[in-house]
Structure formats: C-alpha cells, structure tokens
Amino acid sequence: MPAPTVRLTPDGYVVSCESLGGIEGHGPTETAAWTDFWQALHTAWRPSHEPVQGSEEPPHGLLAHGRTALRRLRD
Numbered sequence: 001m002p003a004p005t006v007r008l009t010p011d012g013y014v015v016s017c018e019s020l021g022g023i024e025g026h027g028p029t030e031t032a033a034w035t036d037f038w039q040a041l042h043t044a045w046r047p048s049h050e051p052v053q054g055s056e057e058p059p060h061g062l063l064a065h066g067r068t069a070l071r072r073l074r075d
Contacts, residue, residue: 004037006030017041 004017013033015025023044025037 006033 012028015037027033
C-alpha cells in the first residue's frame with residue numbers, strides 16, 4: 001500500500017493517500033494538514049459490517065479496505 005504523500009501548494013499543505021480513495025487533508029502547516037487528513041479518514045471509515053445509509057458504495061471506497069488498510073497505514 002502506498003504511503004500518504006505531503007505536497008506544498010500555494011494555499012498550504014495537502015496530505016493525501018490514493019490507496020484510501022483519495023482522502024485529503026489541507027492546512028496552512030504540515031501539522032494542520034495531517035490533522036485534517038486523519039479527521040477525514042476517521043469520518044469516512046466504516047466498519048465492514050456497518051452499511052452506509054443511502055448508498056451501496058461507502059465514502060471513498062473504504063469499506064473494501066476496512067481495518068486492514070488502517071492497520072497497514074499505521075505500520
């Protein structure tokens with residue numbers, strides 16, 4: 001699994017991870033961008049047994065990755 005990447009843009013920093021459905025975090029500092037990234041990941045993540053209301057597809061395709069993706073990301 002590819003690791004998250006950090007980019008500096010004219011508007012600040014962007015942390016993204018394509019293997020997690022393109023989740024991004026934005027902020028004026030790298031720390032703020034990481035905080036935003038983790039909040040976005042936490043918001044989008046659903047346990048594999050929990051259905052997403054009104055949709056067959058989970059946000060950002062995270063249901064397919066579930067806990068395994070988060071575990072790999074932490075490693």
